[in-house]
Amino acid sequence: MRRRPTRGFGALPAGVLVVAWWLSGPAAADGYARQQDDVGTSGADLVLPLALLAAVVAVAAYTFLTRRRRAATRTTPHGGVPVPELAELDGRARAALVAADDAVRTGREDLAAATALAGAGAAQPFAQAVRHAEGELAAAFRLRQELDDARPEDEPARREMLEEVVARSVDAQRRLEEASDVLDALRSAPGSAKEALDAADERCRELAGRLGTAEAALAALRGRYAPSAAAPVATAPDQAGARLRTARERLAQARAAAGQEAAGELWAAEAALAQVALLVDAVDRRAVELAEAAGRLPGALAEAEANLAEAAKVLEDLSGGLPGATAEGVTKADLRGRAARAEAVTGDVRRSVEEGRYDPVEALRRVAEADASLGAALAAVRGRGEEARRARAFLEHALLSARSAVGAADVYVAVHRPLVRAPARTRLAEALRRLDEASGGAEDALPSVQEADGLARSAQALAEQDVRLHGTSAAG
Structure with a gap:
């Protein structure tokens, strides 16, 4: 909205201007003439006109300052409707x-x-x-x-x-x-309530069986991987169990009620069952993601180590030249730094794999990010076909990590939504948008996928902070 121009004395009340004109115009001139005719008249006769003139000036100044203050604070926009700060x-x-x-x-x-x-x-x-x-x-x-x-x-x-x-x-x-x-x-459709109740009861039984499977899968994940691997779904079975109990209670109340009350209880049961399915699906999806990441990790490590060997050769070939850019503006110092980081990451990940307690998704993310950074510096010395192949591999690794992060954050926000504020939701929405745009598999989509991954993890951290600050989420 545009700021209204601040007006000065032109905005004064018409009555004030009339008084001012009268004092300075014919009336004042007439008074002066009478004063000249009557030399005996005291100067005290001018007191009243001067006092009125001072009052006019005071009113004008007050009006001017008030209008300026209101314009500056934007509290009196056009039409008198307050504009919020x-x-x-x-x-x-x-x-x-x-x-x-x-x-x-x-x-x-x-x-x-x-x-x-x-x-x-x-x-x-x-x-x-x-x-x-x-x-x-x-x-x-x-x-x-x-x-x-x-x-x-x-x-x-x-x-x-x-x-x-x-x-x-x-x-x-x-x-x-x-x-x-x-x-x-x-x-309220006739005959729909009984059919819906029967369908909801069947859905309860189905989800109860899936919940038992999810609990067993989570126990297996905890026994095989590091705690961070199962962390996104660590409480999912407990929360699903609470919502399943809520759904059963609501269904029992729906059968005992009638009309709109029964419909309301049925709808509440359906909402609880939807969240049970969401939580059980999250455990299943996490197990699949971890297995897929574990399967991809050896290849990603081998790829990164091949890049390290190539970087070492490039640096050796350049050792006799002048310090500066290798190609495409990448300096030897930059290449050396990226290689050192990739070497540190691959070494750390290999040690964690050998120890047997690691997070495959996080390990793949770290290796893929370090290797992609090193690969970008080496791109100028590679053939076109080889570079395209490696770019696709980087993108596939990044997509797995990003989808995992986005899925985990989305489930967390959905389950705890009474407590999650706007910043976490905004980052999650942007992560979903960027991931959706990058899902076509274009070779230049890697930065968007990595940004989606980072935004999703930020959304998850902010949502968890909201839950810690504002209490625990109510079931159902």
């Missing part, structure tokens, strides 16, 4: 993002329950609302990320972006609320 607007934007993200996540759960209850066709209107809300929320998170990055914006631009974040977040919630009638109709 930038910090207040920023807080509104963060709160609106959290509310919209919660609404979209709940909407996805409701959509899954509605589809299971009545089929995809009947739930299609609500599915369209969820997709619209997802689009608005994604755009709002993108703007929030731009505001949070290192690029400064001036106050008008920042204010405009914050207002758009609020507007898009509110629109996402509004669209879901408008489509809630579809859910209400599905909940």
Whole structure:
């Protein structure tokens, strides 16, 4: 919003200006004439006009200063509607993002329950609302990320972006609320309650069996790998068990109730079951990721060690030349530094593998990052085909690590969402966006994938901090 121009004496009340004109115009001249005609009149006759003139000046000064102060603090914009301070607007934007993200996540759960209850066709209107809300929320998170990055914006631009974040977040919630009638109709459809209860009971039994398998898988992961390997899902079975108990309680209450009350209990049970499935899936996915990373790690180590040998040869060939760039502006000192780091990382990872207690995903991430950095310095001396092959290998390693980090952070935010604030959600949304853009497999996608990995890990750390600061997440 543009700042209103500050006005001076031109903005004074009309009555004040009239008084000022009268004192300085014909009335004052007439008084002066009478004073000349009557030489005996005392100078005290001028006291009243002078006092009025001083009052006019005081009122003018007060009005001018007040208008300047209000313009500076932006408390009286056009139309008299207060404009919030930038910090207040920023807080509104963060709160609106959290509310919209919660609404979209709940909407996805409701959509899954509605589809299971009545089929995809009947739930299609609500599915369209969820997709619209997802689009608005994604755009709002993108703007929030731009505001949070290192690029400064001036106050008008920042204010405009914050207002758009609020507007898009509110629109996402509004669209879901408008489509809630579809859910209400599905909940209250004749004969749907009994079918849905039977389906939910069956789903409870299925998830109970999967939960037992997940607990066994987690125990195996803890016995085989370092504690950090299982850390992202360390509490998932316990949380899934709590939500499964909640679902069973809600289903029992739904069978004892009737009408809308029964529908509400059934919907709450479906939401709890959705989170049980999310947590069990997370354990299964983590086990697969660790196994895949462990399988890739020997090849990544061999690749890194081959790069180290090549770097040593390049440095030896350049030892007789002048210090400076090797090719593409890479200096010998830079190449030597990258080689030293890659050598330290590969040595450390090999030792941890030999000891048998390591985190395959983290080990692969470390080796891939160090080797990619060294490979970039060596790219100028390689053939085109060889460089393309190695770039694809780097990208595959990075994608595995990034998907693991994004998946873990997404599950954590979903399960603890009553306590997770806007910064963690914003980083997670940006990580998802960058990972989605890079999933096409383009050779130049490696930086985006690595950024997605870092953003997801940052989101996880911020979300965990929110949970520690604001209490434990309630079950269900």
